[in-house]
Amino acid sequence: MDLVVIGGGSVGMLYAARLLLSGQSVRLITRTREQAGQIRQDGITLRQLDGTERHAPIPSQPLEDGLPAADLYLLAVKQTDLDSILSALSDIPPAARVLALQNGMGHFEKITGILAPSQCLFASNTEGARRISPVFVAHTGTGLLRLGPWEEAKERDPIGSAFVELANRSGFQAVYENGMKPFAWRKLLANASINPLTALFDIPNGMLLESPHTMHLMRELFQEAAAVAQRYGEKIEEQDWQDIVKICRNTSRNISSMLQDIRRRNETEVKAINGYLVQKGREAGLPTPMHETVLRAVLLKSDMVKGKGEAAIDLFQ
Incomplete structure (x- = not known):
């Protein structure tokens, strides 16, 4: 080949x-x-x-x-x-x-x-x-x-x-x-629940499991995303949440692509991940306040890092 x-x-x-x-x-x-x-x-x-x-x-x-x-x-x-x-x-x-x-x-x-x-x-x-x-x-x-x-x-x-x-x-x-469509939806749920939190808190995937506060935020992001996916015909179950927790555990040392982009002052994929869910939620008449919040927060952090250089990076480390 x-x-x-x-x-x-x-x-x-x-x-x-x-x-x-x-x-x-x-x-x-x-x-x-x-x-x-x-x-x-x-x-x-x-x-x-x-x-x-x-x-x-x-x-x-x-x-x-x-x-x-x-x-x-x-x-x-x-x-x-x-x-x-x-x-x-x-x-x-x-x-x-x-x-x-x-x-x-x-x-x-x-x-x-x-x-x-x-x-x-x-x-x-x-x-x-x-x-x-x-x-x-x-x-x-x-x-x-x-x-x-x-x-x-x-x-x-x-x-x-x-x-x-x-x-x-x-x-x-x-x-x-x-x-692959059902699996793409589930990968989207995982990315949307994990990546923005790692980017905002500047932590590897595994640290999301170490605090009840990050676990709570991750669970809320998952539940909102699951509601959107279900509106578009996907059957999302509790096992899908457990799979996301397993991803965090198996990639505990991994720095998510979104956090890598923040650190390098590159544009992130947050619009294609959380932004996609916000858009689909609006089209379906479903509110997604958690995803809209992390979308705006990641965009703001990205702009601050790119606009203020080293001073901004020091602020977030």
Whole structure:
């Protein structure tokens, strides 16, 4: 299988490195020419869960040089960077697949708007990773990769099935699902309950479980999000809440992508996560005051950090 990973962030680097170290040929596409040059020169250093480090010499090029032909494109960019990728994706080979790893829900409409349904696969990833530098990524927590078509389909996609086998050989826990929509909703509930609180309080995932106050806030966010999901036909149960608690426990050392963005003064995905729930709640006539509050709070914190530089960072640490 010819495999291209698009995105030089924590998730893209983690998948590219582990797949290559398992013997799979991989090419990594980065947003900047600078990062691509550094990776070509130094490769990627992967710090594993046990603290050991491995070196992955990965071929890399910037997005502006175009996308090489491949069987599968692993799309590991944030929702905030997706629009800049769409034009390049529209030129991929007709038989190729795009596997989307985004948080939130808005990417479904964008990707299916430019590609045929047969080309689109979607994933829910709970593996934890943190980018230390443009060439250094740390694996911070085990998780589960689910992937498949968005809507229910009786036949398994051959490229998607082959990637599940490849991912499992590379040390991931991956499963193929005949329809990803229910799992995307549940991943949205997890992201919306965990990420904004870690970003606001500047804590790793596991610390949310250490205080009754953060547990209470997380539970309220979950309940509001569950009400929205149920209005749109999803059956949300108590086990879904327990699964979110389990994610926090399994990725206890992980710094959420939203908190990483705050620390780096990058735009966060809060609009695509909590903002999406606020929008869908309004359309359904459901109030979502908790999600609207954390949405505004994360946007404010992001603006303060970007606007005041080091002084703002000191304020939140």
